[in-house]
Amino acid sequence: MRFRPRSLRAIMLLYVGVIVAVLLAVRGANYVIIHDALNREVDRRLALEAQEVTGDARDGSLVAMARRIRTKARAHESADLMFLLQDRAGRPVAGDLRLAAIPPLGYSDFGDGAGIDGVTHGRAFVERVADGALLAIVSDNDVVDAFDARLFQAQLVGLVVASLLFASGAAAIVWEVSRRLRAMQHTVDAVMAGNLASRVPVDGSRNEFDRQAMAFNAMLDRIDALMANVKHAARDVAHELKSPLARLRTRIAALERHAAATPLGDESSAILAETDQVLEVFASLMRLWEIEGGQRRSRFVPVDLEQLICQVGETLSPVVEDAGDLLFVQTAGSMMLSGDLHLLQQMVVNLVENAIRHTPAGTRIDLFVRHTGALLEVGVADDGPGIPVDAHDTVILRFGRLEAAVDRPGQGLGLTLVDAIARLHGGALRLEDAAPGLRAVVGLPGDA
């Protein structure tokens, strides 16, 4: 499985990780190269010293070499070197170097195991000289070690400073990008909640974020204008239709009064009832537009849901009783939220009425309000015939009615209104299978 970071934070973490790894590798390589160069310099000196001991013309007598070694031992510039000259039998001839074991021929490192007095570790050079004799020169590496330590510290400090710079740079980028994205997200949330006037803040710098924010705001302006057009068109249509309908209703009502005792009485009553239904649909649509417009949010006040539920339960209990149903109200203490009292009343009334109207007599109806995590849930459950799960979304839609309910009174807007009210309050309506029956639940954000 390939790893692909998705969030900005993960991408920046990966970026900083890669940068630190590269820095580590580069500085490690630097350290190795410099350390190696120093060793080569030491080797070159050891070779030079060995050459001076053995002599240019291969004046290879042990005596001559021993003399040169003694001379060098007294010289100040060779104070960091130790010499050993052994004859073919392995007996020391000159030099103060004592070794537990002779290092291999050529250049080598040595440490504590070499058993050299006063030198913990260093560089050795061993070569065969005349007559099978052996010349060993060791160099104390203290200077190189000290340089190595300094170099390591410098590399480490450099690495830490560079890493911090990269990490803080990345954090600053993440913070700035997140800040702008959050501002945009707030605007999107507000627009989704119905506040089409919300806009992304612009700081006037005309940088990439500003330009994007301006483009986004221009898009919202356009949507807002289109929505306003649609709304006005809808309102104009409603206005144009409603006034004639109002006059029609008045005339039909007069006709119905006059025709009360005539053969046309029943028919005119039926026409009046049909007209009233059309007007009810208009009233519900107007209400829906008003809710979806979001203006009522400015009138939110603290509302106690428990009290509201109890009052609606009390109000509707005679209606439930007349319908032959049973109503139970369950609350769990005072539950405050910020909302529109009248709309919340309508929401709960609609939920209970929906249960009354779409269930047979004898149905048990439970009206409840409860805490679920940070949400307040208001709901109505019944043990009636319920709604098929795949039709749950349909009945929430505008005019979304089930085939079975078409012959029952209603406009197909009851649950749409409930959902619109829930959304105005930052919540949503969901339908659940109560097995048997239907459970309609509205989750609302409560006041902390």
Place this chain on the structure above:
Amino acid sequence: MRLLVVEDDARAARMLVSDMADLGHDTVVASDGRAALLQAADEPFDAVLLDVMLPHVDGIAVARGLRNQGVLVPIVMLTALGDLDERLIGLDAGADDYLVKPAAPVEIEARIKAILRRSARSNDRGVMRAGDIAVNEIKHRVVRAGRVLSLPKLEFQMLCELIRNKNSVVTRQMFYKTVWDYDFEPATNIVESYIRRVRAQLCAGGESDPITTIRGVGYMIVDHG
């Protein structure tokens, strides 16, 4: 009653005049806001039926203008659109009530009468009577023909509304507004269910039913006394 109808739509105005005449009221029509302000200042009216959308000066400005002139006549706003903002702006401007078109003529009449009663009533909310029914609102006590009734709170409030508006129709909308403080009309017959219970209590002693149903509109208690 003598009513001033402020309506720019001539057909709607004609219908309203005719409906109000059917109910026995005189009407004068003003076709725009400016004319309404002049007429209301010049002539005495019992109430003003005011359309919101008017040419020149809109209904809100007319209501505000009338109140600023010290005209205290009841004003009922009528409009085809009725969202909360509009209603509240209208009421803030000085209107007494607000009806969304189409409003049935009896609904309009009932609202005007309710406003007139409200303003005529003194502040004491003591005993109200209609026929052999006496209601003490403060003590929450109902007596019919010497028999003390035990009415739950909501049924009691409905009876109070009926008696307060005796000889006038109390519409369903009025009940929802005054008893439940609802600004919407529920889909079920809440008012009918409660009226049935009030009737059952009032007639439990074998008395006649004092509540008249006005079909499609509301209910009324007639006081012949």
